[in-house]
Amino acid sequence: MDSDEGDREPLSRRAEWSDVIPLPQDDGPNPVVSIAYKEDFRETMDYFRAIYQADERSPRALCLTREAILANPGNYTVWHFRRLVLQALNADLYKELDFLQQIANSNAKNYQLWHHRRWVIERLGADARAKELELNKEILSRDTKNYHAWSHRQWVLQALGGWEDELDYCHCLLEQDVFNNSTWNQRYFVITRSPFLGGLKAMRESEVRYTVKAILAQPNNESPWRYLRGLYKDDIEALVDDPQVSSVCLKVMNTKSNYIFALIMLLDLLCNGFQPSQEFRDAVDALWTSDTHPLDSDLAKAICYILEHVDSLRAGYWMWRKSKLPQAA
């Protein structure tokens, strides 16, 4: 914002504004948290108030809202007035989209920008869909965890469609960064809501395979573990019964490194009725090398005990979990 200051011609010296009397902010008597406005900010907003008060829906008003937004991207009153002006002038909304893309790319993120964008896309309709999903990718490529951008993308998919390539897109992003939890979330959104994929149950088998692979590549990555569990949302019995789930826990434990999430998953399985074979007992025992303190014969208790030590930041939590375990049969 400051870098433009040198080039900025004050509104008071611009001929096209000479007929407007700026309307200063009336902060009333005894204001608190007053802000030490810079002169160009103060002037822009004083002219904005004048134009807004006069309800002048003109091309110069559109230009002024642009300046006010750049100075003040969270100001919903300015955005609102800009929409009124755009409508009154029957303005080219593809041009508006260019303006919004410029702001989004310059990192001025805020809720109002995205709300305005949604308003524009609603008016452009399905014609804008493909372009919008591409523009959205451009923004996500700069910041793959931008919450606003993901929210907008989900809205576009639900309102206008474009689901066909979305799973591939998630796959590409996970190839780039398998730790990106936003992408895992989007993947879940797609497999549960895409009209082309048949829903969670239909997708479960292939998704479990995909996720197990990701886990084995990076067992210390929380995201795929949570995703794996999410694949059995509201169907905990299926989670317990699926040998792919228990076996990925076993495989990771047997490597004896990065096994914390595997232990947590196994603990959840046990709490929900999983009957472990001797292999599981041996794998857990092998993670505990202390001779002075033998592990509890109850496997769930033994896991909590190990977690208390290897995940010491959460020692209090694992102790509590241990105290809440159902009594061993």
Added chain:
Amino acid sequence: MAAREWNPLDYDVEEGEEEEETPSPSALSSPLPYFDRDRHVAFLEMMYNLMPYHYQSQEINRLTLAFFTISGLHLLQALDRVDKERVADWVLSFQAHPRSKAELNNGQFYGFHGSRTSQLPPDENGVSAHNFGHLASTYCALAILKNVGFNLSTIDKESILISMRNLQQPDGSFMPVHIGAETDLRFVYCAAAICFMLEDWRGMDREKAKEYILNCQSYDGGFGLTPGLESHGGGTYCAVASLRLMGYIEDDLLSKNASSSVVNVPLLLDWCMQRQAADGGFQGRANKPSDTCYAFWIGAVLRILGGYKFIDKVALHRFLLTCQSEFGGFSKYPGTLPDIYHSYYGYTAFSLLEEPGLNPLCAELGMTDLAALGII
């Protein structure tokens, strides 16, 4: 600074200011080994009197800035620095008033304006043509009034509550301002907090709001801002605090039979516990860096659930001190400059940690217990 956190009060944490991009050498000097209350009081007093120009882009959220400042001073037991009457008069001057009772059903919201930009001077007939009452600003206005001991039973709550129903959507969520804006959990929280503070639930359909909240619980146990979005510390706070304020979950849920709860509590608790990162701080989402403010957003959820006792308080304390500025205030990450938003949530975090010299916190309202109870 690619990451920008979500925040509940529609307050945009400034990014891209050149000062924030490159931490000054002084901001990188070794952190103070203790919570320096006096410097924080001085920092907030400065904000109370005049905020630096960096905050001009937040002008629309003046009441939010005032809330952080005044409630912050109260957390620091320094409310004596504030002229309570002056503050109450100033806050009340932002309230939008309908011309008649009939207007309460015209679709607009007669709450509090966020700033003077949205509140133009009345015309020659004394009528304000524009009404931009906003839920976040209204939450902040009432919260400030509680902090300065103003008796809320004297304000025109009827107008606020009846017109607030105009903002609730068919899916149970809330829009913050009648001219149209994003609808999500933040404004469900603001609406619930407003009704709670006014001790009157006519402002919302609680059942619908509850349904919306439950739709936001993600497959991993946390809550996203809207159904389908990634679990997030701020969204999770809004969900849990709203359910608590609306009376759908009990306090200290974990000591009771959690299995009968409206939300999946074990999964939620596990998600929250995993947010404390190896550096001791809290992250807002999985695999993201720790950030001062989530010590409050996640910490407050854990406090409401009864699980705060499980976190590593020593490690969190250490992390927060690395974000304490030698100028007073807290920054988002270690080594960056402080701002009022992260400072406020730094103070709330230290209050949760029971730092001596701080007032205790009412987790679900995000302000001191004393203010929440009206003991000023």
